[in-house]
Amino acid sequence: MKQIRVGLVGSGGITHVHVPAWLELGATVTVFSLEGAEELAAQYGLSVAASLQELLAGADIVDICTPTTSHRSIAVAAAAAGKDIVCEKPVGRTVVDGKAILGAVREAGVQLYPGHVVRYFPAYAAAKEAVDGGRVGTPAVLRFNRGGAGPASPWFYDVEQSGGIIMDQMIHDLDQARWLAGDITAVYAVQNTAGADGAGDGEPARIVSAHVTLTHVAGAISHIQGVWGPPGMDFRTSFDIAGDSGALRFDSAADTSVVRNLPAGVADSYLPPAGVEESPYLTEIREFADAFAGGAAPRVSLEDGIIAVAIAEAALESLRTGQSVPFSTTHVLTSEEVPS
Amino acid sequence: MTAPIRPGRLRVAVLSFAHTHAASYIRHLAGRADVELLTADPDSAQSPEGELRGAAFAAAHGAAYADSYQEVLDWRPDAVVICSENSKHAGLVQQFAAAGAHVLCEKPLATSVADAELALEAAAAAGVRLMTAFPVRFSPAYQELRGMVRAGELGDIVSVVGTNNGWMPSDRAWFTDPELAGGGALVDHVVHCADLLDDLLGVPAQRIHAVSNRILHAQRGVTVETGGLVTITYQGGVIATIDCSWSQPASAPTWGGLTFTVTGTKGSVRIDPFASHVGGFDALGAAWLPYGADLDSLMIDEFISAIQAGRQPQPDGGSGLRTLEIVKAAQASVASGQPVHC
Numbered sequence: 018m019k020q021i022r023v024g025l026v027g028s029g030g031i032t033h034v035h036v037p038a039w040l041e042l043g044a045t046v047t048v049f050s051l052e053g054a055e056e057l058a059a060q061y062g063l064s065v066a067a068s069l070q071e072l073l074a075g076a077d078i079v080d081i082c083t084p085t086t087s088h089r090s091i092a093v094a095a096a097a098a099g100k101d102i103v104c105e106k107p108v109g110r111t112v113v114d115g116k117a118i119l120g121a122v123r124e125a126g127v128q129l130y131p132g133h134v135v136r137y138f139p140a141y142a143a144a145k146e147a148v149d150g151g152r153v154g155t156p157a158v159l160r161f162n163r164g165g166a167g168p169a170s171p172w173f174y175d176v177e178q179s180g181g182i183i184m185d186q187m188i189h190d191l192d193q194a195r196w197l198a199g200d201i202t203a204v205y206a207v208q209n210t211a212g213a214d215g216a217g218d219g220e221p222a223r224i225v226s227a228h229v230t231l232t233h234v235a236g237a238i239s240h241i242q243g244v245w246g247p248p249g250m251d252f253r254t255s256f257d258i259a260g261d262s263g264a265l266r267f268d269s270a271a272d273t274s275v276v277r278n279l280p281a282g283v284a285d286s287y288l289p290p291a292g293v294e295e296s297p298y299l300t301e302i303r304e305f306a307d308a309f310a311g312g313a314a315p316r317v318s319l320e321d322g323i324i325a326v327a328i329a330e331a332a333l334e335s336l337r338t339g340q341s342v343p344f345s346t347t348h349v350l351t352s353e354e355v356p357s
Numbered sequence: 358m359t360a361p362i363r364p365g366r367l368r369v370a371v372l373s374f375a376h377t378h379a380a381s382y383i384r385h386l387a388g389r390a391d392v393e394l395l396t397a398d399p400d401s402a403q404s405p406e407g408e409l410r411g412a413a414f415a416a417a418h419g420a421a422y423a424d425s426y427q428e429v430l431d432w433r434p435d436a437v438v439i440c441s442e443n444s445k446h447a448g449l450v451q452q453f454a455a456a457g458a459h460v461l462c463e464k465p466l467a468t469s470v471a472d473a474e475l476a477l478e479a480a481a482a483a484g485v486r487l488m489t490a491f492p493v494r495f496s497p498a499y500q501e502l503r504g505m506v507r508a509g510e511l512g513d514i515v516s517v518v519g520t521n522n523g524w525m526p527s528d529r530a531w532f533t534d535p536e537l538a539g540g541g542a543l544v545d546h547v548v549h550c551a552d553l554l555d556d557l558l559g560v561p562a563q564r565i566h567a568v569s570n571r572i573l574h575a576q577r578g579v580t581v582e583t584g585g586l587v588t589i590t591y592q593g594g595v596i597a598t599i600d601c602s603w604s605q606p607a608s609a610p611t612w613g614g615l616t617f618t619v620t621g622t623k624g625s626v627r628i629d630p631f632a633s634h635v636g637g638f639d640a641l642g643a644a645w646l647p648y649g650a651d652l653d654s655l656m657i658d659e660f661i662s663a664i665q666a667g668r669q670p671q672p673d674g675g676s677g678l679r680t681l682e683i684v685k686a687a688q689a690s691v692a693s694g695q696p697v698h699c
Contacts, residue, residue, distance in 0.1 A: 250625070
């Protein structure tokens, strides 16, 4: 197989799981970033591009790992250059951004897949297979939890840039709820924030939690809690899926495949703890790369990514209005909003 | 003007066996040297065939039995424990409070806010103590959490998720009767977590949103909600959600449980008061051998001790009223599709 040339845009936290996956697949990786490109390249033995144009010129696949608001312009440029694209979630900061990307991708005849990596975490994939196979009957009540130390980069806490915890972090479980229990008809959300312990006056609220309640077309109801907690808080996810003939439960903290009891202690890490199984980021990127090479469509589409953004937008509207917000997937995908 | 306590043993009556917790309360009361016990279940005549009620239930649990509530009143109880169908709670509170008996009432305190207020007024007017049966308050796990919160170990509380999932009640048909129970899972399983929130936060609920459905157990023809999610915004901004669904499959080795995860500015603590068990397998499948404190016993002890000491037992009638207000707001939110402001 021809060696894949990947153009990576950005150098933030998520690149440290994307780059090893690309290298594992035998790709060469060139990075362009407004900052941190040299350090990342040195760490993994990558090349550095001086501009986005230079990066696009030497890449077959573009991997977008930048802050959310820049996804649209980079994706549109990459599509126009005829590149297939991996784009971190959320695929756009707004549905309008997402649909502009969709238009550009269709126009150029390239593929773009959003990094809804939770679909590739083995526990979630196993639950999906079981639910689709009827193991728990009709899904009725679903709960999802995701939390740990909040992200280190300040832009995550700026709602204009990131969309806040709902758009950036909980979008994983908004997508999971829809993946497992189907389309959504109503969204309700609440959020609470507080300053981190010891934070000075005027510092942004670094402790954030939101709850989102979804009503599904088929009648199921879902609850999603997200937490950006204080530094050092363990990252943990869980789900509970109750159907009319069974219930499934997963808690990442209850995985006992390797239990360490070592007096020297384990260093804090911002990223989810590495499991003993294959990295879900590798599973994800391999599936995307196979699709780019003419293989089967991945388990997540660009449209899925746009709908996840739309659910998050509805949740943000609910935060603003204090009301439950009606939702229609069909409306999201067919409405005539013209991207500006 | 608390009613005087006669010297010697406290006369305590268990009223109705509609709620099967009556068996546990009888056991704990009968085991006390300082209590004289009488029971009555006159409404059992209207209960469905096959449900062990009335004199037969009392006999099975070795308790003295009276044929009517009037007979209990004539016995002049110092205190009563009400285990009737939900819709009959408030009437019994009023009747026995007026007769000077302190009251421990099964949850929910009533099926309407007006009834609950009447119950509180009746207790206040008679100078008797009213306690609501929220046994989870007495769990060592909750007490540990409460202590940590009070000591500031979690920082400021930001967000709470409570779950109270169990088997659908099936040993008594009234639990799924909209009139007698006042509703389904929202009525049965919101109040325990709501009471913990009430105790922990000490501030009123401001906005309540709820969704529910009837997918679970639909094949059994249930007409009340069997699944529900209630989100509460409290004064001061704390957000909390309670999953009250009857979502424990019948094949599970235990009835269900309650979890309560509190996230603050310093991190989070999750409690699971019914988690302690020895696991394994027997011929039928997974085995579940629970162990740990008997919460009903601790709750009965608080009720009796408080009455003996002339103090107000906790959780009180006020918690019963406030948690019911949350249930009623949740029901109103389900009906309107929008949150309800308190």
